[in-house]
Amino acid sequence: MKRTLALLTIGLIFGGGIGFLTATANSVALPGHSHDVPDGHGAEVPMKMDMKNMNMAHSHSAGLAIPNDENAPTLEIAVIKDLMSGWNLHVMPANFRFAPEHASQPHVAGEGHAHVYVNGTKIARLYGPWMHLTDLPKGNANIEVVLNSNDHRPLSVEGTPVSATRSITVN
Structure with missing residues (x-):
């Protein structure tokens, strides 16, 4: 039982990390904090930002x-x-x-x-x-x-x- 729990924990840690890195590498947009709206919330901000193409x-x-x-x-x-x-x-x-x-x-x-x-x-x-x-x-x-x-x-x-x-x- 101890070994099963340890393997499950290791799998979750590595799986989550690999998933996050894959999403980041592919510019997947995650919820973020924007100042384009008055309350500063509710907008999505891409993980990669090209400042030249941003309309600010x-x-x-x-x-x-x-x-x-x-x-x-x-x-x-x-x-x-x-x-x-x-x-x-x-x-x-x-x-x-x-x-x-x-x-x-x-x-x-x-x-x-x-x-x-x-x-x-x-x-x-x-x-x-x-x-x-x-x-x-x-x-x-x-x-x-x-x-x-x-x-x-x-x-x-x-x-x-x-x-x-x-x-x-x-x-």
């Missing part, structure tokens, strides 16, 4: 208006050539705190995350001040960072998105 152009509609007072967030960015490869993005918000622990939760004043766009296409969600950028398109590249609330609404002050843009030339 951004919109500043349905944002969160922040009062223009001494607590209003502001944003500066720097895009620095990395000596090894690619570029380093430095995001420097004021009156704003990155809060990955509260992602997809209700809005809390002064915290959230950022969305990073290259030439108008969203490439990442950012939870801290630094990001390494690779595979940028040759020629001019516009890097834009937009501050967002925990519930993924872009922040704006007097109708202007809290964002910063830098243009670089990629050789």
Whole structure:
């Protein structure tokens, strides 16, 4: 009986692992977490993602208006050539705190995350001040960072998105 139970356990472990690897290798879509829908749930995300073919152009509609007072967030960015490869993005918000622990939760004043766009296409969600950028398109590249609330609404002050843009030339 002990041997039968041991063989069954081994079979389940290896069978599940092989099944998962086979599904992943064949780009089988598994339920995931999407930010294309307001509540961030219910969409499927493929295991393999080709960023060039993803439609993630951004919109500043349905944002969160922040009062223009001494607590209003502001944003500066720097895009620095990395000596090894690619570029380093430095995001420097004021009156704003990155809060990955509260992602997809209700809005809390002064915290959230950022969305990073290259030439108008969203490439990442950012939870801290630094990001390494690779595979940028040759020629001019516009890097834009937009501050967002925990519930993924872009922040704006007097109708202007809290964002910063830098243009670089990629050789």
